[in-house]
Amino acid sequence: MEKVSDISLHVLTSDDFDDVMQLMRRTFYAREVVTNVVGCSDDVMDAMTTAVIQNDLENGVCFGLRDLKTKKLIAVKICSILTRDTHHPLEPVKPETFKQKAILAVAQSVPPPESLFDDPNIEKILYGRFSNVDPDYTRRGLSNILHEACERAGIEKGCQVFYSQVGDKALLGNMINKGCHVLQSTKINEISLDGQPVIPKSDSSDFSISALVKILIPGTYKFKSSL
Ligand SMILES: CC(C)(COP(=O)(O)OP(=O)(O)OC[C@H]1O[C@@H](n2cnc3c(N)ncnc32)[C@H](O)[C@@H]1OP(=O)(O)O)[C@@H](O)C(=O)NCCC(=O)NCCS
Numbered sequence: 001m002e003k004v005s006d007i008s009l010h011v012l013t014s015d016d017f018d019d020v021m022q023l024m025r026r027t028f029y030a031r032e033v034v035t036n037v038v039g040c041s042d043d044v045m046d047a048m049t050t051a052v053i054q055n056d057l058e059n060g061v062c063f064g065l066r067d068l069k070t071k072k073l074i075a076v077k078i079c080s081i082l083t084r085d086t087h088h089p090l091e092p093v094k095p096e097t098f099k100q101k102a103i104l105a106v107a108q109s110v111p112p113p114e115s116l117f118d119d120p121n122i123e124k125i126l127y128g129r130f131s132n133v134d135p136d137y138t139r140r141g142l143s144n145i146l147h148e149a150c151e152r153a154g155i156e157k158g159c160q161v162f163y164s165q166v167g168d169k170a171l172l173g174n175m176i177n178k179g180c181h182v183l184q185s186t187k188i189n190e191i192s193l194d195g196q197p198v199i200p201k202s203d204s205s206d207f208s209i210s211a212l213v214k215i216l217i218p219g220t221y222k223f224k225s226s227l
């Protein structure tokens with residue numbers, strides 16, 4: 001485990017794109033629960049995430065931490081801002097292979113972020129897409145620091161609610177402690193695509209995907225499932 005003496009927090013911009021992708025390729029895909037359960041390779045995930053990340057780095061709500069001693073990017077949180085008129089959360093993703101479609105089927109098995117626009121009072125959503133902390137730097141609260149920075153920036157930009165999808169159970173508990181509510185959880189081994197399960201039926205794992213929301217700007221909002 002690396003010793004972190006000093007870290008610096010930054011808004012990520014397109015200048016950080018190469019560093020962000022390097023961190024994602026080196027440390028994200030091999031560890032993220034849904035990617036692993038569906039059996040996606042790094043290539044599959046890279047094809048799905050590159051354009052999304054490129055877009056998101058323009059919006060001022062993505063944050064990163066650098067180790068000041070090594071200058072290395074050690075953690076990132078990538079978020080999008082969705083607005084009622086311009087939301088296209090999965091548009092940059094062009095699924096081709098079964099595994100790519102399977103990942104999207106998992107994401108679409110719970111209410112998607114744009115379902116929050118069913119409430120006419122919701123105009124802007126902060127959509128948390130990826131959190132990634134270098135494994136040498138985990139369990140020291142770094143993802144919490146990034147989450148708080150993203151929330152603050154989202155609120156400043158008028159995002160009324162935060163939305164995210166989470167597969168990891170420990171992380172789900174942590175997000176609930178941060179004030180998130182579960183809209184819906186779906187067991188991944190019950191999801192199928194073109195009549196085929198997205199993970200082998202023999203896989204008895206009880207991994208779930210959960211859609212979460214948190215109110216950022218006080219107001220009365222209606223969500224599809226009861227909170
Ligand atoms: C999930 C992840 C971002 C957490 O980063 P982190 O900096 O270690 O998280 P923090 O130290 O801020 O911990 C936050 C809390 O999350 C929970 N948690 C996170 N990872 C955990 C783990 N592996 N086991 C148990 N609890 C965990 C704990 O409740 C922890 O709080 P605690 O240490 O006070 O108990 C990091 O492990 C990671 O990058 N994982 C791979 C990618 C991924 O799955 N991202 C999430 C989906 S986009």
